[in-house]
Amino acid sequence: MSDELLSRMREVVGQHSEPSLARHAIGTAAIADWCDAMGEDNPCYTDPEFAAKSRHGGIVAPPATLDIWTRPGLPAQASLARRCGKDPLSRVMAMVEAEGFIGVVAVNSELEFARYLRPGDLLQGVQVMEDVSEEKQTALGIGHFVTTRTKYSTVEGEHVGDLLFRILKFRPGTGARPAAATDDEPKPPDASPALRPRPAINRDNQALWDGYRTHELRLPQCQGCQRVFFPPSPRCAQCGSFDMAYVVSEGHGTVYSHVAVHYPQAPGFAYPVPVALVELDEGPRMVADLVGVSRDQLEIGMPVEVDWLDSHPAVVDGATDSRGPVTLPRFRPAAPPRRTETRTVGSVSEGDPLPLWVLPITPTRIVAGALATRDFQDVHHDRDLAHKKGSADTFLNINTSMGFMERYVCDWAGPEAVVTALRVKLGAPAYPYHPLTFTGSVKSVDATTGRVVVEVAATNTLGRHVAGTVELELNP
Numbered sequence: 001m002s003d004e005l006l007s008r009m010r011e012v013v014g015q016h017s018e019p020s021l022a023r024h025a026i027g028t029a030a031i032a033d034w035c036d037a038m039g040e041d042n043p044c045y046t047d048p049e050f051a052a053k054s055r056h057g058g059i060v061a062p063p064a065t066l067d068i069w070t071r072p073g074l075p076a077q078a079s080l081a082r083r084c085g086k087d088p089l090s091r092v093m094a095m096v097e098a099e100g101f102i103g104v105v106a107v108n109s110e111l112e113f114a115r116y117l118r119p120g121d122l123l124q125g126v127q128v129m130e131d132v133s134e135e136k137q138t139a140l141g142i143g144h145f146v147t148t149r150t151k152y153s154t155v156e157g158e159h160v161g162d163l164l165f166r167i168l169k170f171r172p173g174t175g176a177r178p179a180a181a182t183d184d185e186p187k188p189p190d191a192s193p194a195l196r197p198r199p200a201i202n203r204d205n206q207a208l209w210d211g212y213r214t215h216e217l218r219l220p221q222c223q224g225c226q227r228v229f230f231p232p233s234p235r236c237a238q239c240g241s242f243d244m245a246y247v248v249s250e251g252h253g254t255v256y257s258h259v260a261v262h263y264p265q266a267p268g269f270a271y272p273v274p275v276a277l278v279e280l281d282e283g284p285r286m287v288a289d290l291v292g293v294s295r296d297q298l299e300i301g302m303p304v305e306v307d308w309l310d311s312h313p314a315v316v317d318g319a320t321d322s323r324g325p326v327t328l329p330r331f332r333p334a335a336p337p338r339r340t341e342t343r344t345v346g347s348v349s350e351g352d353p354l355p356l357w358v359l360p361i362t363p364t365r366i367v368a369g370a371l372a373t374r375d376f377q378d379v380h381h382d383r384d385l386a387h388k389k390g391s392a393d394t395f396l397n398i399n400t401s402m403g404f405m406e407r408y409v410c411d412w413a414g415p416e417a418v419v420t421a422l423r424v425k426l427g428a429p430a431y432p433y434h435p436l437t438f439t440g441s442v443k444s445v446d447a448t449t450g451r452v453v454v455e456v457a458a459t460n461t462l463g464r465h466v467a468g469t470v471e472l473e474l475n476p
């Protein structure tokens with residue numbers, strides 16, 4: 001049966017869809033919205049004066065936007081489902097689903113760019129069925145890999161780039177089963193933050209905890225001698241005054257020392273817990289958890305910034321907790337600065353590491369990314385519907401992940417690095433409140449062509465979210 005299915009599917013290989021035409025030409029407003037969602041500050045995308053003097057001669061669109069412009073808008077989502085059967089991908093999907101391969105997961109996404117897109121470009125995309133694999137046993141189940149290539153061009157016919165997209169259609173329940181946990185293996189404690197011990201809030205520290213709830217890092221200040229200190233105390237150790245107020249810290253500091261806590265294990269924490277003594281720019285040192293970083297990535301002197309954990313909610317099981325909500329200050333590695341001068345190929349060597357980047361993932365970031373990339377699938381903005389579809393929460397869409405990956409590498413390479421390809425293998429979902437940690441290194445450098453390949457991975461507490469390469473061209 002599977003041979004027969006394979007031969008029917010393979011008949012579709014090489015067939016292409018009707019062109020999908022963008023509803024609007026690329027515009028600077030949509031580019032700016034995309035940049036806002038990604039936190040992208042590259043002036044080639046948003047600053048007309050800078051862009052005019054750059055190699056591009058004017059504003060360009062970030063390369064990672066290639067596949068968003070021909071997408072239908074929000075009202076077209078329903079008609080997309082009805083289009084089923086007309087294009088080669090829908091035909092293959094119908095064939096595999098009829099044979100029970102109803103599970104689907106995106107596996108690879110690769111964007112290749114022939115040139116940067118400019119405001120005014122009106123794009124169209126044609127999807128070609130590139131490959132259907134034979135039946136394979138994967139960790140998720142027995143299935144077929146289905147690969148499409150969408151070729152993008154302007155309406156005048158100029159080719160601007162390609163998207164290669166691979167999905168796995170699998171039979172649920174046929175994957176490798178996780179090894180059953182044995183009784184003698186101790187289970188890690190439940191890591192839900194609400195299970196952490198509540199802080200002892202009293203008159204000496206009340207003002208600080210009140211500030212934390214609004215994500216304001218307050219530090220006690222003696223009104224007798226103006227000394228800023230931590231932890232809070234009823235009486236100044238320097239001048240003896242009892243007159244206390246507070247200052248608001250900017251939340252920046254460096255790691256003074258660090259340790260990883262393995263044992264004893266208490267509920268509310270995921271072990272090992274990296275803990276640092278952080279020296280704040282205002283002077284005092286405070287002990288706090290570190291987030292988005294493992295112990296082996298920690299270094300003394302590493303710049304860090306405050307990150308907030310709303311650990312104990314105001315409402316528990318539908319009732320207001322009379323003790324009030326609790327927010328804990330913790331720290332993450334500070335975001336690496338964006339380079340303003342573009343690197344030359346001669347200044348880059350194979351093996352060069354990129355700085356660690358820990359990116360907080362919030363529901364707002366997920367929704368903003370989905371909207372800016374014109375992806376209206378409900379799992380990226382509607383938690384109730386995401387639950388109904390078996391997902392633990394809403395999650396970042398692929399375009400947003402690729403946008404962050406592009407930004408990460410260009411922040412390191414400089415504003416006029418030319419991105420020629422973005423290739424990713426997709427893994428664990430990026431849910432809200434699980435920060436993504438980006439790491440990277442230079443994989444290869446070709447000094448004659450200026451071609452540089454950077455390997456990038458983004459991981460969270462669930463595992464590897466994306467891993468892949470960003471291909472660049474740098475000037476000699």
Ligand SMILES: [Zn+2]
Binds near residue numbers: 236238239241
């Ligand atoms: Zn004092």
